[in-house]
Amino acid sequence: MTGDRGRGDGAGESPSGDRIRDEWFPVARAAEVASGSWRRFELLDERYVLAAFDDGRAEAFVDTCPHRGARLSLGTFDGELIQCGYHGWQFDADGGCVRQPAHPDRRPGARACLRRVSTRLGYGFWWVCVGDRPRELPRAxxxxxxxxxxxxxxxxxxxxxxxxxxxxxxxxxxxxxxxxxxxxxxxxxxxxxxxxxxxxxxxxxxxxxxxxxxxxxxxxxxxxxxxxxxxxxxxxxxxxxxxxxxxxxxxxxxxxxxxxxxxxxxxxxxxxxxxxxxxxxxxxxxxxxxxxxxxxxxxxxxxxxxxxxxxxxxxxxxxxxxxxxxxxxxxxxxxxxxxxxxxxxxx
Ligand code: FES
Ligand SMILES: [Fe+2]
The missing domain is CATH 3.90.380.10 (Naphthalene 1,2-dioxygenase Alpha Subunit; Chain A, domain 1)
Incomplete structure (x- = not known):
C-alpha cells in the first residue's frame, strides 16, 4: 500500500471554515480493506468512497459523479476502474475519467475527474485528510x-x-x-x-x-x-x-x-x-x-x-x-x- 499523498482539491469548505479539514481521520481498519473492494464513509459533512485498487493503492473520492451528481458507489468497481451507475462514465485510480460510453471515441476533458482526497496508513487504520495542508497523525x-x-x-x-x-x-x-x-x-x-x-x-x-x-x-x-x-x-x-x-x-x-x-x-x-x-x-x-x-x-x-x-x-x-x-x-x-x-x- 502506498503512503501519504497530500493533494488539496478544495472539496468544499467545512461549515466553520476552520483547520479541522487538515486533520487525518480513520475511516477503515486496514485489515478489512481487501484489494478490489470499496466502501462508503462519511466525513466532515461529505460522502466519500474508499477504493482499494489492484495495484495496492487505496484512494478516497467524493462519492459524487462529476457528470450529473449521482452517487458513484451505486455503480461498480472492478479493482481497476470505477464505473458510475447512471451513464457509465469510468474513472481510474487517479480519479481521471477514461471513458464516456455515450461517446466511445471522445477523449474526456479534465473537468470530468473525481474529487480525490489524501489517504495514508497508520496504526492499522486507513486515514483520510480532506484538506490541502495535512497535519500529523496522533502520536501513539x-x-x-x-x-x-x-x-x-x-x-x-x-x-x-x-x-x-x-x-x-x-x-x-x-x-x-x-x-x-x-x-x-x-x-x-x-x-x-x-x-x-x-x-x-x-x-x-x-x-x-x-x-x-x-x-x-x-x-x-x-x-x-x-x-x-x-x-x-x-x-x-x-x-x-x-x-x-x-x-x-x-x-x-x-x-x-x-x-x-x-x-x-x-x-x-x-x-x-x-x-x-x-x-x-x-x-x-x-x-x-x-x-x-x-x-x-x-x-x-x-x-x-x-x-x-x-x-x-x-x-x-x-x-x-x-x-x-x-x-x-x-x-x-x-x-x-x-x-x-x-x-x-x-x-
Ligand atoms: S451521473 Fe455519473 S455518468 Fe452521468
Ligand atoms: Fe468513561
Missing part, C-alpha cells in the same frame, strides 16, 4: 512499537461531537459513577492534583492517580492506578496506564471521525505492554467500559463542546478538560465546539 508510541500486541475494537457511531467524546476520555471524576466496580468505586471519589502541560503541539496530563477496584482485565484487586494522557490531535487521544508492579500496562488510542459536528464514528485500539497478555480479554474489557460512557456522552447538552469557560460550571478536577478546550482554540479548531449561541442541533 506504544501502538507504533507493538502492532503485534495491539487489538482493534469495532467502530461505534456516537451521537455527540468529537470534542465531547475526547473530553470524556480525559475525564477521571466520572469513574466511580459511570464505571462503578471497574475504574472507580464510591467512596474513593477524590481526584488528586495532576500535571497539565502543553507544548510542542501536544497536551499532556501526567501523574493522574485514581483508586480503581478493577483497572483492567488482568487486575486481581483494587488500588491506586497511574495514568498519562496525550492529546496531539484535536479529535484523538492516547491513555497510557503505567504498570506499577511491572505488569498490566496498556495504551488506548481513541480517534474520532466526524460524520458531522454532532455525529461521530469512534475508532479505538489498545496496545498492551506485556508480551503474552490476553488480547481478547483486553478488547472485551475496553468495549465494556466504552459502552458505559456512550449513554452519558450522548445525553450531554449542548452536543458540541463549549470552549468558552463561562458557558458551564467547573471543578478543580476539570483542569485537563479546560486545558483541552484552550488547546483546541489555540489550534484553530471550532468544528464540534460552541462558543455562544446554540442552534437546534445542540438542544
Amino acid at each position: 508510541p506504544m501502538h507504533a512499537a507493538h502492532p503485534d500486541r495491539t487489538v482493534w475494537l469495532d467502530p461505534v457511531t456516537v451521537r455527540s461531537s468529537g470534542p465531547r467524546i475526547i473530553e470524556n476520555f480525559l475525564d477521571l471524576a466520572h469513574f466511580p459513577f459511570v464505571h462503578a466496580g471497574y475504574l472507580g468505586q464510591v467512596p474513593h471519589t477524590e481526584v488528586g492534583r495532576y500535571r497539565v502541560k502543553a507544548d510542542d503541539g501536544e497536551l499532556r496530563l501526567t501523574d493522574c492517580v485514581f483508586w480503581q477496584p478493577r483497572p483492567g482485565p488482568a487486575a486481581s484487586g483494587g488500588g491506586p492506578v497511574r495514568y498519562e494522557y496525550s492529546v496531539s490531535h484535536p479529535y484523538a487521544a492516547v491513555l497510557t496506564k503505567i504498570p506499577d508492579d511491572g505488569a498490566g500496562g496498556f495504551s488506548i488510542l481513541i480517534a474520532v471521525s466526524p460524520i458531522d459536528e454532532t455525529t461521530c464514528v469512534v475508532w479505538r485500539s489498545t496496545a498492551v505492554a506485556d508480551d503474552g497478555a490476553d488480547l481478547d480479554a483486553q478488547q472485551a474489557f475496553n468495549d465494556l467500559i466504552f459502552a458505559q460512557d456512550i449513554e452519558v456522552v450522548e445525553s450531554q447538552r449542548p452536543r458540541r463542546l463549549p470552549t468558552a469557560p463561562a458557558l458551564e460550571s467547573h471543578q478543580p478536577a476539570d483542569a485537563g478538560s479546560l486545558a483541552y478546550r484552550k488547546w483546541l482554540r489555540d489550534r484553530g479548531i471550532e468544528y464540534g465546539t460552541v462558543t455562544a449561541d446554540l442552534d437546534e442541533e445542540d438542544r
Whole structure:
C-alpha cells in the first residue's frame, strides 16, 4: 500500500471554515480493506468512497459523479476502474475519467475527474485528510512499537461531537459513577492534583492517580492506578496506564471521525505492554467500559463542546478538560465546539 499523498482539491469548505479539514481521520481498519473492494464513509459533512485498487493503492473520492451528481458507489468497481451507475462514465485510480460510453471515441476533458482526497496508513487504520495542508497523525508510541500486541475494537457511531467524546476520555471524576466496580468505586471519589502541560503541539496530563477496584482485565484487586494522557490531535487521544508492579500496562488510542459536528464514528485500539497478555480479554474489557460512557456522552447538552469557560460550571478536577478546550482554540479548531449561541442541533 502506498503512503501519504497530500493533494488539496478544495472539496468544499467545512461549515466553520476552520483547520479541522487538515486533520487525518480513520475511516477503515486496514485489515478489512481487501484489494478490489470499496466502501462508503462519511466525513466532515461529505460522502466519500474508499477504493482499494489492484495495484495496492487505496484512494478516497467524493462519492459524487462529476457528470450529473449521482452517487458513484451505486455503480461498480472492478479493482481497476470505477464505473458510475447512471451513464457509465469510468474513472481510474487517479480519479481521471477514461471513458464516456455515450461517446466511445471522445477523449474526456479534465473537468470530468473525481474529487480525490489524501489517504495514508497508520496504526492499522486507513486515514483520510480532506484538506490541502495535512497535519500529523496522533502520536501513539506504544501502538507504533507493538502492532503485534495491539487489538482493534469495532467502530461505534456516537451521537455527540468529537470534542465531547475526547473530553470524556480525559475525564477521571466520572469513574466511580459511570464505571462503578471497574475504574472507580464510591467512596474513593477524590481526584488528586495532576500535571497539565502543553507544548510542542501536544497536551499532556501526567501523574493522574485514581483508586480503581478493577483497572483492567488482568487486575486481581483494587488500588491506586497511574495514568498519562496525550492529546496531539484535536479529535484523538492516547491513555497510557503505567504498570506499577511491572505488569498490566496498556495504551488506548481513541480517534474520532466526524460524520458531522454532532455525529461521530469512534475508532479505538489498545496496545498492551506485556508480551503474552490476553488480547481478547483486553478488547472485551475496553468495549465494556466504552459502552458505559456512550449513554452519558450522548445525553450531554449542548452536543458540541463549549470552549468558552463561562458557558458551564467547573471543578478543580476539570483542569485537563479546560486545558483541552484552550488547546483546541489555540489550534484553530471550532468544528464540534460552541462558543455562544446554540442552534437546534445542540438542544
Ligand atoms: S451521473 Fe455519473 S455518468 Fe452521468
Ligand atoms: Fe468513561
